[in-house]
Amino acid sequence: MKPVKIGLLGLGTVGGGTATVLLRNAEEISRRVGCRIEIIHAAALGIDSQTILDPAKVTLCEDGNAVVTNPDVDIVVELIGGYTFAKDMVMKAIENGKHVVTANKALIAVHGSEIFKAAQEKGVVVAYEAAIAGGIPIVKAMREGLAANKIQWLAGIINGTGNFILTEMRDKGRDFADVLAEAQALGYAEADPTFDVEGIDAAHKLTILASLAFGIDLQFDKTFTEGISKITQDDVCYAEELGYRIKHLGIARRTEKGVEMRVHPTLIPEKRLIANVDGVMNAVLVQADAVGPTLYYGAGAGAEPTASAVVADIIDIARSMNVKAEDKVALLGYQPESIEDTPVLAQNEFETSYYLRMLAEDRPGVLADITRLFADKGISIEAVIQKEPQEGQTCVSLILLSSKVVEKNMDEALVQIEALDSIQGSVTKIRMEHLG
């Protein structure tokens, strides 16, 4: 069989990793695929300084346009990142009849529908396993491995930086800002950490996972996003005391009213396997009607873990070079005409349990007032702990765990509670999921 020819856009961390893996494992890969996979053209800024590709075998240039229009290229691998130039390159590659492999979660989450439509019209594949949870083959699991199931919900630790920060806060009693500074120094977190710690990166990935799970359009703008920058050491400790860990989760759930898509810090029982996924590692827990819970764990970032997913996509395409587009797995795992227009629920419609922390005066009747206001909104309180006032203070910290309730009702109750004379300042509210 003749070799499959790759055009590579970008030779940064993931691009370099992809080239390295394709070269190092060329023999193992051709044992699997039955043909060789060759990088024939690569473009990156400052490409003259690269040392991975052999200039005698690979055309090197700075202009991506030369790659996506090269008639010999079968698959364009986009590892540039960002929305603008990357999108332009992907659309041009499709226009030129190339299959596309990308690790670009932002691009797929925001422009996926447009890109997939163009690909379907041209009969080419756009593969994006590397866009979610790095090297974990979660796209394949969702589209194929679990295809017999109705997916009920999924919950994922899908941002390594955020998980590293929360793990350090818990294990070492460190503060958010302190760990973030270290993560930046170690290169886990970007100089501008907003994408990671405010949950935008996780929301990109969750948007794609929700589409794969339920067969709905990609709707990044409807994904609720809350970061971890307000999580305090106190909350981490109180959660622990109650048998929970705080993880930054992306959650997608199918309910009778619609689909929930939300990224936020979440208390989860420490006994759950996913509660023990620490450091920069990622994991996705999927609850499905036939198989029950399954979990997928691995490195969510890094040169070679991400390259593992990029090259898996390349191999998938190489294995089916002679297969017609209509005989391949649909890009979101559902036939395009079966993508449903299921409503996406707004934040105040979410249904979940809550961890609540507030400063209250230390006198009889205060707890009674609070629990009555909750009861009026149909909210049960399942656990309460009270912390002794600190030296020289009169207020105690009250920590409450609620039953499952619609967020609107919880917020209304909290407005009334915050208005009580006996309550100081605002109530800290962290969502809680049992994942059982």
Place this chain on the structure above:
Amino acid sequence: MKPVKIGLLGLGTVGGGTATVLLRNAEEISRRVGCRIEIIHAAALGIDSQTILDPAKVTLCEDGNAVVTNPDVDIVVELIGGYTFAKDMVMKAIENGKHVVTANKALIAVHGSEIFKAAQEKGVVVAYEAAIAGGIPIVKAMREGLAANKIQWLAGIINGTGNFILTEMRDKGRDFADVLAEAQALGYAEADPTFDVEGIDAAHKLTILASLAFGIDLQFDKTFTEGISKITQDDVCYAEELGYRIKHLGIARRTEKGVEMRVHPTLIPEKRLIANVDGVMNAVLVQADAVGPTLYYGAGAGAEPTASAVVADIIDIARSMNVKAEDKVALLGYQPESIEDTPVLAQNEFETSYYLRMLAEDRPGVLADITRLFADKGISIEAVIQKEPQEGQTCVSLILLSSKVVEKNMDEALVQIEALDSIQGSVTKIRMEHLG
């Protein structure tokens, strides 16, 4: 697209689950596949008493031959179990040009090479996702998701009954025999529990996993198998004290000398995620050169979890009904002509660490004698704990953890140690893996 037609052999636990899932999720599945999947013919003993399939829509019979020769059937789903009749049916289905889906690990582990050869010649698929770890899509992960990697090793909890027993022994301080009796009463373990507790079932699965990992022939007869029936409550407790848990693992490892394939009780660090996989759940940890460690967790048995994998295979085949055999993923993930004849190592060539427990006289010099004999064989001792003699006894229990060593050297050292006057009886030896 015209419907894909299924002939079902066996309507027991998994057969019933498969029919149920196909019927209940028919709409979701056709949203994914783009056509309907219909059971048109089913055979099982005593089929008249079945209540899942509608006799007005499905031809029901007791004779599997009618199913595998039915010209309208596209895919034969073999859920009979066993080697004899099941093999006959699978071979006849292939002969008649049918694709085959099976959950039969024994059949694939023992007769897989012959079956795959026949399938290749006929250009049909034999799919067996359900044969390993029930509903966990591990075959897909190995053949496709991790296809960019050279797999270094894998370690799996791949028998739920064994894991249930070890979990109960640890959590509740119960004895092996006691838990086994309960597992039998609960229906987890067969009346004859040999296949589960002596590791034969796990060895079937490990044999297949090793072939998927390294591209080698299926060689069940070369898989080393040791069960859990000799694990005592003492060993579970001492392991715990040293920071380890005992799990019954199937391990496949590529070494410079060949491939290790072994199923045995194993001490693993309690910090590893896989050490926290409890009860009847399964998990497979795969270490690969590019992605690093990834773990796949879920239900390893049961009607619907296993059906989830069976139906995923059916969907794979349905999605590619028009694709030629040579354009599909090879049955073991490697091209048939690339299957290598890598030597399988014998037990005495395994390289691993050990947990050792022995009864020794409580006097100076005994430990020195023992450690000298280990040192003579190049074995380092990394931890020692000594347990006070029980009331009225003079001997103490010595527990040692060794460094990594070739099993032959360990066994030679143990012969010499058992010959010491100061050592009573034989030494308990349990293998230990750091999985790091």
